[in-house]
Amino acid sequence: MLPSKLARVRFLPRTNLRTDYQHSVAISLLRGLAALQVAAAHVRAQFYPGLSTIADPSAGYQLLAFVTGFAHQAVVIFFLLSGWLVGGSLMNKLEQPHAMLAYCIDRISRLWIVLVPAFAVSLLIGLFVGELGSWRAGGPIPQAYAPLTFIGNMFGLQDLAVPRYGGNFALWSLTYETWYYAMFPLAVLMFARPGAFAKAASAVALAVIAWHLNAAILLYFTLWLMGAGFSRIHIHAGRPLQFGCGALFVLVAVWFRLNGSNNILTEESYLQDLLYGLLFLVLLCSLQTRVAPGDVLMLRLGRIGNFFAEFSFSLYVIHVPLIFLLRHVNQRQFGITQLDPASLSDFGVYLSLVVVIVLLAWLFHLPFEAQTYRLRRRLKGWLLPPLAAQNIA
Template sequence: MPKITILEKTNLQEDCWHSMLISLLRGLAALVVAAAHLRAQMYPGFGTVTKPPLLFQGLAFGAGFAYLAVIVFFVLSGWLVGGSFLNKLDADRAFQNYTIDRVSRLWVVLVPTFLIVLLAGAVVGALDTARVSFSTSEPYSMSAFFGNMIGLQTLIVPPFGGNFPLWSLANETWYYVLFPLLVLVFRGRTIATRAAAVLAIGAIFQLVHGSILIYFSIWLLGAAFSRVKIEAGPLWRWSLLFLFVGSAVVIRLKGKTDITPEGFPQYLVFSLLLVLFLSSMQFKRRLGPKLDWLDRTGRFFANFSFTLYVLHVPLILLMGHLLASMLGLGQLSPYRLSHYLMYGGMYLVLVVGAYLFYLPFESNTPRVRQWLKMQLFARVRAVRT
């Protein structure tokens, strides 16, 4: 029978099986989301295609896992972000460091991405470059720009520039805020601190919509199971993997295809199977060329998965505009093999473009983070002196 152990600290060691799997899942999730949105933008809807070819059926089926990929992001974010914060909770300036880490993680990528969004909007004619808008209802307004920086998209402003995947960043942003507040409720040093945390949580509950709050439990599930180690034999681990993959296929074929309160039960089961499987894989992996190659591949795509996630829609918009203006193609045809090759080429541009964009920005997040901490803490020391 499996043995369950509650860990004192989240295991973030990179030479363990679960760490390699987390990297692979992060990279794969971003790749699936980009493929799904490219297919939706460049091909007609599956239901509108008469006698869809087998190749198109396969493309549509594979791209249909995009919502599950977002759920994977929520679970892994809770595991990594929540688990890392709990590990550092007793360190000096734990909450200040956490705040800088989260802000830099988002803004180092979002600010340059939003500039690309503006460029794409200007090229396709969706942005009126002759005026500056501050309306909270316009996607290219200054209000939308700054609102998306602090997670207010879908709450007060629309996703900036029509970059609709940014809806999930509103969830992530408020999860980043709610989690340390929950920790303060239980670990605050004074009654006043705990009371202030409760009031802040109440205010956030009034601001955000129900879907954000419901799916916070999935984020918390990842954080909680980051402290759970399940020692089990191969049969148990393979069974959990089979159930996890099987649940994904069942949800894809029979379940809800959007992230709403009605679809929460199916995603909760899916998430529970995922964290159980990851917890059962918390042991050292054997060294070998094949596993090392798999580990490097997973980390390569995981490193720029965030950039790919937030950048791919404006890139799709630009490529779609070029395709229409140069070749007169508004959409690709499901019946032409050459169009699948074009789709593959466009997808390759998305991935390579995101990687090249990652190099000057997201890859330098640790340096920006360290610089911010040096500046902030140096000023704090100077003020105290």
């Protein structure tokens, strides 16, 4: 793929998940930036009119719409990084005892420690803004807030069997992610475990799951798998080639932002995202070098990235209910139903809304997402034999 004089490709026996490498700094930064991008895009869409509906939009608003228009690409980045981190971590631990049970604990704790309180917050916000008015008056609870919808969203069944809980339209991507968490270990067991019965059982289970999923979810599973596969590749490249890969990746992202499919992930957007994802993964593989102790810029970027990455999942899950809340407050208290694209002061309101949402998401993560590793250790202490729990935590 790359000329040998420019780069050397080496396959790694283990996925490198150490945090003192350049690719880990990039991963942390991108996790945080992707969540910020999605939140900023949704705030703009909910408070400003659509760009296509404005006859003569100002240059400033066109720039804002462009900069906050990469939510589609951000979700693709989420999937690629999930494959790299989650898939790579599982492959590293396959030879450890009870690796699959530990993997299940890791995945369930990762999702549910955020989803359960986030859905509770959504319910409270729904009550506050009047979405459950008919239920409070003695009628049936709206389907978007029904207990069955709550349970379905906990297991990744939104858009497959139940609606998205609380009208949280960002939850569509968690359907993809949840089933990738389930499908990947089954795919691994088909090749990594001896015994015809185990391989056959894994294949049947994988086929049953695939049968009940739609084409887009299955197609984008290949991107998730690419993330896991590329985590075992190290491309030794010089700075010029790294900058060239980075520039090409940015140019392709901008091209697809302007000319491609930018809604939710569908069959129509798959090929563009496949190309975009390949370029991104090649770039990430070229960054698998240790951060120099005196590289102040990388060390600072690492600290910034770690800060935002720590609550990126909380921000992704909770930002839509917070938008509903802030929109209701603005309408009731200030009479603001829509921001003016030509007003500089309204742009200040928009920035304030984004900052408030990010701040509230950070506060939300402290008692929940920030306690993920503590919860995992306790669950593994209860459910795994002592030695296995110690080795696999």
